[in-house]
Amino acid sequence: MKASQRSGQSRRRKEKSIRILFFAVASASILTLSLIIIFLFMEGVPIFEKVSLKEFILGKYWYPTYDPPEFGIFPLIVASLAVTAVASLISIPLGVMTAAYLAEIASSRLREIVKPIVELLAALPSVVIGFFGMVVVAPFLQNTFNLATGLNLFNAALMLAFMSVPTICSISEDAIFSVPKELKEASLALGATHWETIWRVIVPASISGISTAVILGMSRAMGETMVVLMVAGGAGMIPTSLFDPVRPLPASIAAEMAEAPFRGDHYSALFATGIVLFAFTLLFNLVADHVSNKYRQVGAATL
Secondary structure, three states, rough: HHHHHHHHHHHHHHHHHHHHHHHHHHHHHHHHHHHHHHHHHHHHHHHHEEEOOOHHHOOOOEEEEEEEOOOOOOOHHHHHHHHHHHHHHHHHHHHHHHHHHHHHHHHHHHHHHHHHHHHOOOOHHHHHHHHHHHHHHHHHHHHOOOOOOOOOOHHHHHHHHHHHHHHHHHHHHHHHHHHOOHHHHHHOOOOOHHHHHHHHHHHHHHHHHHHHHHHHHHHHHOOOHHHHHOOOEEEOOOOOOOOEEEOOOHHHHHHHHHOOOOOHHHHHHHHHHHHHHHHHHHHHHHHHHHHHHHHHHHHHOOO
């Protein structure tokens, strides 16, 4: 009995130690994120003593070095949203259809070869993808469409789509692969074809994971810095076509932060731009969480 009691006490102490360790790690992550957010707001909020929030968000001119300076980030916001939207139109069909093929059509041998290659694409440094866009894609677009420059919105969207596809494909493939086999077998037993089973049974059953993958891919495109800095063109104007040069929010921060006087208006405006970018990213993640929970509940109710 005493040996059993000692063993039980030792097990409880180990479990308590593990809980404390996990709590400490989780707390450290939350604390780090909180400190980053506090620093971001401390450095960015002072700009609103010089310019109103409405003028900052809806202003059409970003000339921080003029006298007097103008801090309007509306063209930068439009550029970020436009680049993200075009990248999503390219990456979502490619990512989801590739995931469906790997999970339901490809042989296990082919899946073992292709999936690691797709996931390896996510490990490519963004500067390498940006360099590819500058050296290869930009001259191709310029010569093919007779453009003034190949560094434009479409080039940036294409490179961001290239970066987002692995994320969307990997998460979507896991979601599709986790659909219970009973659903597929029941559909086939009722006379549905393989294609009808994929389209009407498997994809709806995995829509929670697919939606999360899509929104996380869009979030990555919105927050990417190096690619848009290298291939978007760097023009702070509202785009009127796919081939206009643009300057998304992350590119503006990365390009100007080193030149902004410390704790000056320009410096604070860039941090305020970071706050806006943070708000967009947070919104994407909240939407992903909401959609995931909504469709998970719907799927559970259906089953």
